[in-house]
Every structure is written in C-alpha cells, then in structure tokens.
Amino acid sequence: xxxxxxxxxxxxxxxxxxxxxxxxxxxxxxxxxxxxxxxxxxxxxxxxxxxxxxxxxxxxxxxxxxxxxxxxxxxxxxxxxxx
Ligand SMILES: [Zn+2]
Numbered sequence: 001x002x003x004x005x006x007x008x009x010x011x012x013x014x015x016x017x018x019x020x021x022x023x024x025x026x027x028x029x030x031x032x033x034x035x036x037x038x039x040x041x042x043x044x045x046x047x048x049x050x051x052x053x054x055x056x057x058x059x060x061x062x063x064x065x066x067x068x069x070x071x072x073x074x075x076x077x078x079x080x081x082x083x
Contacts, residue, residue: 016042016059024059032063033075040064047072 024042032039039061046052049072060075070078 016056020056020059023056025061028061031061032066033060034062034066034070034078037063041067043067043070043075045075047074050074 021042025039028039030039031037033043041062041064042059043062043066044052044054045058045060048054052058052074062070073081
C-alpha cells in the first residue's frame with residue numbers, strides 16, 4: 001500500500017481504507033484523472049473544506065502534483081480556472 005499521509009490535502013479527515021483505494025483506482029485504471037499519469041493520491045472531488053463528503057464516491061485518483069495544485073477547489077472549478 002502506498003502511504004499518502006503526507007499527500008492528503010488539508011481538510012481530509014483520515015487515511016482511507018484499502019478497499020476505497022482499490023475501488024477508486026480500478027474505476028479509473030489507476031491514472032490521475034487530470035493528467036493521466038499514475039495516481040498516487042486520492043483527491044476529493046468536492047473538497048472536504050467545502051462540505052465535500054469524506055466518503056468513497058467523493059474520491060478521484062490524482063497524481064501528487066495535480067492534487068496539490070487543485071487544492072480545495074472542486075474538480076469542475078479547477079478545470080474552469082485552467083482555461
Ligand atoms: Zn495529475
């Protein structure tokens with residue numbers, strides 16, 4: 001298991017159990033949803049800081065750099081900001 005404690009953005013409440021990782025990663029073929037590189041972190045689609053749920057369906061795989069750059073924005077908001 002990859003240890004991601006250091007990479008989990010502020011606002012997340014806990015390390016996610018293995019089954020959450022497996023489900024999220026297999027659903028997205030283990031790739032970062034933003035850039036397509038190998039995902040190393042779980043990102044909240046709706047940030048916890050913005051009342052996003054700390055639950056499996058709110059997670060998407062992301063590589064560390066995308067996760068860090070996205071921060072607390074929602075995936076949609078971030079995509080809009082990149083244009
Ligand atoms: Zn990425």
